[in-house]
Amino acid sequence: MSTIKEVASLAGVSPATVSRVMNGEVPVAEKTRQRVEDAMQRLGYRPNSFARSLASNRSDCIGLVISHLAGPFMGTMMVNLEERLRLNQKSLLVSSGHNELSREMESIDFLMSRRCDGLLVQSDRLSDDALIALATEIPLVVINRLVPALASQCSYVDNQRGSYLATRHLIQQGHCHIACITGPLWKQDAAQRLAGFRQAMAEAGLQVPEAAVIEGSWQESSGRIAVDTLRQRNLHFTALAVGNDDMAIGAMMRLQALGLNVPRDVSLVGFDDEVYAHYVTPGLTSVHVPVDRMAQAASGRLLSLAYDEPWEGERCFATHLVERGTVAPPP
Amino acid sequence: MSTIKEVASLAGVSPATVSRVMNGEVPVAEKTRQRVEDAMQRLGYRPNSFARSLASNRSDCIGLVISHLAGPFMGTMMVNLEERLRLNQKSLLVSSGHNELSREMESIDFLMSRRCDGLLVQSDRLSDDALIALATEIPLVVINRLVPALASQCSYVDNQRGSYLATRHLIQQGHCHIACITGPLWKQDAAQRLAGFRQAMAEAGLQVPEAAVIEGSWQESSGRIAVDTLRQRNLHFTALAVGNDDMAIGAMMRLQALGLNVPRDVSLVGFDDEVYAHYVTPGLTSVHVPVDRMAQAASGRLLSLAYDEPWEGERCFATHLVERGTVAPPP
DNA sequence: AATAAACATGAAAGCGATTACATTACTGCC
C-alpha cells in the first residue's frame, strides 16, 4: 500500500501538494495536478482513511441508530439513507437499539466513540430532553418523530392527517360507529394517529365512546385480541380505524374467523401501506407513508448540519390513502 | 476531549501504560491498572478511534455489502449481524449494491477504501472468481451462497433439501401433477430450489414435463403470470411448488381469482416463511429459513478470520417445512 | 546472598495524512 509520500516523490512534489490535489479546496496548478494524478494512478494510491481522519478530525462516517432494525420500514429507510450518503462519500454505520432503551443509549454511545460526523436517530424510547441534549454534542437528525425544540432537525410524517383522512373516508361511506385500534400510546406516532381519528370523528359530530378505543401493540396478534375485546364490551361498530397494517390484518382475520364479512359487515382501514397490505383478501385499504422521501430528507439534512452543505428540503411528509377492498358502506 | 497523555500524567504513568491498560493484552500491575482506570474515569476519557486505527492498522469495522438492502431477510439479517459484532466491539458499515453489479463492486471498493477489517458479502451478481479474488485481499464471508473454493467462508442454506422436503410433502399427499415456479435461475438459490424439486419428483418416479417449470422473478407478480402461463400451456397440475413466498402468494391470488380453491383444487407450497405467509387465506405452507442463525454464524466466522478468534460453527443451515393451510390431497 | 529469569514500566519512533506558516515563482504595472 503506497503512501502520500511515495506519490509525492514520484510526482516530484511535496506531500502537501498531493493532499491539496486530493481535497480539491485549494487551487493547484493544472500541470502539477496532472502529474500528481498520474502518480496516484500509477501507484494505485488510496489515501489512508485513518490518517486522514486523525489529521482532519473528520470520520466521514454517519451513524444510524434504529430502535429495531427489523422493523417494517427499515429496509426502505436504509436503502435511501445509504444512497444519499454515498453520493457524498460518506459511510453509514448502523447500530440497533434492539428494542430497549438501555441498548439504544449504548448504541449512541458506541457510535459517538467511533466519532461519527453526525447521527441519524430513529427512536421512540429516548426522551425529547435526551435528544435535545444529544443535539448539542453532535449534528443530529431525528427520523420519524417531531421533537419541537429540534423541529428543523426532524424528518417525520403527518400521522394525524393520515389518520384523519382514513377516518374521514370511513365517515364519508356512511359509517358512524367506528372503533379505533391504536399502537402503544406512549409512542408519538400512535398518539398522533389516534388524534387524527378523534379529529375526524369530532368534525363529523360523532361520539367516540371510551370503549371504542383500544390500545394495541402494533403486532398483528393485538389486532385479533382487540376485536375480541370490542365484542366483549358489546360495542356496536361497523368500521375499524386501525393504527397500522399488521394490527389491521390481525383484526381482519379475526373478524373473518368469526364469520363476519369484510367489508360488508365491517369496514377496515390500516396505516403504513406495507407491501403485503394487498396480500390479504380483500386488499387492505391503508394510509401510505413516503418512507423513501423521508429518508432522503433526513440524510440530506444531516449532511447539511455536519458538513455545512446547503439545504432546502421538507421536514414533514404528507400521507395519502390507498384504497383497496376493505371499505364499503355500512350494512 | 482528553487524550491518553492527560490520563497518563494524571495517573502518574506513561502513555504506554495507559495503552496497555486499555488493550488488556499485556499484563499490568493491579495497582497501576487501578490508578489508570480511576484517571480515565475522572477525565471521562474516550480513546480516539482514529489514532488507534492509524497506529494499530485496524479499523474495528466490518463492512456489509448487500445486493439489495430492502430485500426480505435483510432486517433479521442485520439485527443478528450487528448484535454479534457489537459483542466484540466491532462496528458495522453497510453498503447497498442497489441491485446492480457495478454498484455492488463500487460498494466493495468503498468499504475497502475505508479499510474495514473484514467483509460480509451477500451477492448474487458477483462471480465466484471475483469473490475468490476478493478473499485474498481481505477476510471475507459470503452470506447465503456457497462458493465451493471458499466453502469454509460461506454461510448458506440448504435450499435443495428445503425444496425437496416441500415437494415430497406434496407427493405424500398424493399429488403427481406438480408444477414448479422458480426464481431467476442464474441465481444459485433459485437453481438449488429447482434441483430439490426435481430430486423429489425423480425419487417418486414422477415425470417433470418441460412445460411444468416456469422461471419467475421472485416477485409476486411473476407468480400470477406463471399461473396464467401454465394454463395457457394447458398443463394439468394439482399442486404448485413455488420458489419463494411472494410468488406463491401471487400464484395463489391468481388461482383464487380464477375461481379455483386453494387447497381443494390446487395445493401450494412457498419458500422462505416470510412473516406475512400467514396473512393470506388460507395460510401459506412454506419452508422456513433460519436467517438469524445464518447471520450469527456468518459474523462469528468473519470475526474468527479477521481477528483470529476461535470458531466452531455451522456453515450450512437446514430448513424445515412449516405447514399451514395450502396443502391438501388432490381432488 | 548472588544470579537468572520473569515481570512491569518508560522512552521514543512511528502510523499517514492535514494544515499553518514560510517561501518561492509568477504576474502586471509604472
Added chain:
DNA sequence: GGCAGTAATGTAATCGCTTTCATGTTTATT
C-alpha cells in the same frame, strides 16, 4: 527592469495512539 502583490508550493508541526526496545524491579533458584 524593478517592485508589489498574488498564486503555487514546500516545510514541518501536529493529530493521539501503538509498539518495540531498553531499563528497572521483582521473584524464584540454588
